[in-house]
Amino acid sequence: MDQIPQILANGVYLGAQYAMIALGLTLIFALMNVLNFAHGQMYVLGGFVTYTIYGAWGLPFVVALAMSCITLAILGALIEKYLFAPVIKKSARDESTMLLAAAIAFLLDAVILLVFGEKQRGVPKLVDGTTILGDYTLVIANDRILICLLAIASIIGFISFMQFSKTGRALRALAQDRVAAQLMGVNVDRYSMIGFALGAMLAGLVGGLLVTITGINLGMGGPTSIKAFMMVMIGGAGVISGAIAGGIILGFLEAAGLALLASYGNITYLLIFVSLMIFLAIRPQGLMGKPWG
Amino acid sequence: MKRRNLLKSTLSAAVLASVAAGAAWAENPVLKIGFVGVTSGPAAAWGISNQRSMETRAEWINEIGGYKIGDTTYDIEIVSFDDQKDPKRAVAGMEKMAQEGIHYVVGPNVDDGAAAVRPVAESNGIMYFPYAFPKSLYQAPASNAVLGMVANYQSGPAIYKHLRDNNGVKTVAFIAANESDPLSQRDGGVEAAKALDLDVVSDSVTYQVDTTDFTPVLTPIMRAKPDLLVLSGVSPANAPQLIRSARELGFSGLISTETAQDAQVLREGAGDMANGFISVGGASTPEIASDMMNEFVERYTDMFGEYNDESNTKVYALEYILETLKANPAAIDDVEAYKVTMDTFEAPNPYMQGDAVLKYVGDFSFGQKRQVAVPLVVNVYQDGAFETMFIAEVD
Structure with a gap:
């Protein structure tokens, strides 16, 4: 019982970061029906950009974070314009874009290894200190609280952008019905590129934020993509609110499992995967997805 | 016409250049040493420090004219294979080494990979130097694996x-x-x-x-x-x-x-919170490193931009292979001859100060000499660098 405050705190923190990771992936899927296997590598690249500017060059963190977002947005736009858009136009088969995404993931892995090396990298903490409540009933580092708040603010900002801006409305229209959006005058090519850039930018943003907590290394890309897919499948592919829900659910499941089942060895993920299989067998479209796609 | 002449000249120059390059390359025969290990994914740092240590040392040897074994001076070529920490890939890597006629391989980096390559190594006459700890790899009847570090x-x-x-x-x-x-x-x-x-x-x-x-x-x-x-x-x-x-x-x-850990990674990732962290250090900490070790670090840093402290240990495997071949040139194509030499082999340790020697150990742990003798250096991390806590000998 005395573990509950710590589980809740860990769950909120993990959930917020996971939701941010899943947002970009689900946005790209919603707009283009593309499973972006390179999402994790984009996250890693964002982390390395922040590491280089903030950790290695010593420039302010805000500058580094902005550069991570800009770099990934530009990269995302270029990838969409010169790789995904031509493939989507020429091939009606879904596996073409999946193969392309996997190839981009391998390419980014190789480029990251060449440019940033094989070592784990880390940056100075944004804020020092730890908040301790009760007799160590709840212990949480202050930089985690800060990153958690920034992640929540970013999610709210992203939802507001999608809800209230002209670009956001166009992107939502595109996600709901591509043909109808085109008939209503939405420039589909342009907004597809903007949407992909936005999704990649979100990956860069979360990479830049989390490098301050978890550090970054070459191998984080693949596992990050897998976790992001899990969250998207739980919440419903292509649904923004579903990705957030999926992230929060996965975060709480992890926090609770790791705390309560520690004495049984590493069975937390086993149970999460089994639960996910059962859940998808019952509701394959996820919590908030529609059965017809 | 002019265009045709230009084409002819370019072609001739290209042929001459390739012949000249071939002639330069052919000055010394090439001795290929293999590396099969993980150089991608989360554990990439383990294998890359191996590979880069070998490449640094090979380039250094080639730069000073090659490595003399018996009456022949060889250029050293490192043939690398990324097993992605996957035992199936490790087997494919060891098979590739066999196809290339390589008899001495450094790696794999992990237990399951090292166990998986054993049949391929034994059936193709390959001695391999894993960074893996299962005793069965080094105890009889196994005899082709040599532990490359302290277990x-x-x-x-x-x-x-x-x-x-x-x-x-x-x-x-x-x-x-x-x-x-x-x-x-x-x-x-x-x-x-x-x-x-x-x-x-x-x-x-x-x-x-x-x-x-x-x-x-x-x-x-x-x-x-x-x-x-x-x-x-x-x-x-x-x-x-x-x-x-x-x-x-x-x-x-x-x-x-x-x-083994890397001081810079600890400093960046944990800062002062890593102070007091105890790890098994590289085999050539500043207190015991020779001038040659210091030059190796400089060359590694020049080649790859940044040194990896794990290479303090990983510099040794290639040196052991070459020094043992020097002690018995017949072993260059015959690993059975190599095994016989291992029992009595001793050579000065170029990476340590004093009268330290390279020799094979393992009698106590494995019942036969199937481990390289590197000093057991236990380090404490303090303010961005490792300090030696104590030094001991294994086995």
Whole structure:
């Protein structure tokens, strides 16, 4: 019982970061029906950009974070314009874009290894200190609280952008019905590129934020993509609110499992995967997805 | 016409250049040494430090005219294969080495890969130098594998005993990644701790290899309040995050591991929170490093931009292979001759000050000499650098 405050705190923190990771992936899927296997590598690249500017060059963190977002947005736009858009136009088969995404993931892995090396990298903490409540009933580092708040603010900002801006409305229209959006005058090519850039930018943003907590290394890309897919499948592919829900659910499941089942060895993920299989067998479209796609 | 002449001239120049290059390359015959290990993914740092150490040393040897074995001077070529930490890929890598006629291979880096390549190595006459700890690889009837570093069951008991006697450690907790190497190292560590009458207060907590946030994982251990937290088989990528999470959760005891770490990675990832972290160091710390070791570090840094402290140990495997071949040139194509030489081989250790020697050990641990003799250096991390805690000999 005395573990509950710590589980809740860990769950909120993990959930917020996971939701941010899943947002970009689900946005790209919603707009283009593309499973972006390179999402994790984009996250890693964002982390390395922040590491280089903030950790290695010593420039302010805000500058580094902005550069991570800009770099990934530009990269995302270029990838969409010169790789995904031509493939989507020429091939009606879904596996073409999946193969392309996997190839981009391998390419980014190789480029990251060449440019940033094989070592784990880390940056100075944004804020020092730890908040301790009760007799160590709840212990949480202050930089985690800060990153958690920034992640929540970013999610709210992203939802507001999608809800209230002209670009956001166009992107939502595109996600709901591509043909109808085109008939209503939405420039589909342009907004597809903007949407992909936005999704990649979100990956860069979360990479830049989390490098301050978890550090970054070459191998984080693949596992990050897998976790992001899990969250998207739980919440419903292509649904923004579903990705957030999926992230929060996965975060709480992890926090609770790791705390309560520690004495049984590493069975937390086993149970999460089994639960996910059962859940998808019952509701394959996820919590908030529609059965017809 | 002019265009045709230009084409002819260009073609002639290209042919001449390639002939000249070939002639230059053909000055010395080439001795190929293989590397099969992990150079991509989360554990890439382990294999890349191997590969780069070998490439640095090979280029250095070639630059000074080659390496003389018997009457022949060879240029050294490193043939590398990334096994992606996958045993199936490791087998494919070892098969590639066999196809290229290579008899001496460094790697693989992990237990399952090293076990998987054993049949290929034995059936193709390949001696290999794994960084993996299962004793069955080095005990008879196996005879082709040579342990390239100090095993955890050799370093762990020494570290725990030192900390029990000098730091008053009475209780220990273990945490390991959920894969074969760290789990087997944890089990060995638990056994060693119990043999020293230490109270093991937690040994069941494990984490996924791809974990990035260790706070939830460590929370249950922190409640046990051990004097010593052992990070069994921890990779350099995970160590700083584990240390940082433990300290942030209020842990003030000692933290140790039996794997080699990198000071810069610890400094960047955990900062001052890593102070006091105990690990098994490279075999040539500043106190014992020779001028040749220092030059190796300089050359490595020049080639790759940044040194990796793990290479203090990983510089040795290639040196052992070449020095043993020098001692018995007949072994160049005959690993049975190599095995015979191993029993009596001794040569000056160029990477250490004083009269240290290269020799094969392992009689005590494996019943035969199937381990390179590198000093057991136990380090403490302090303010961005490793300080030597104590030095011992294995076996």
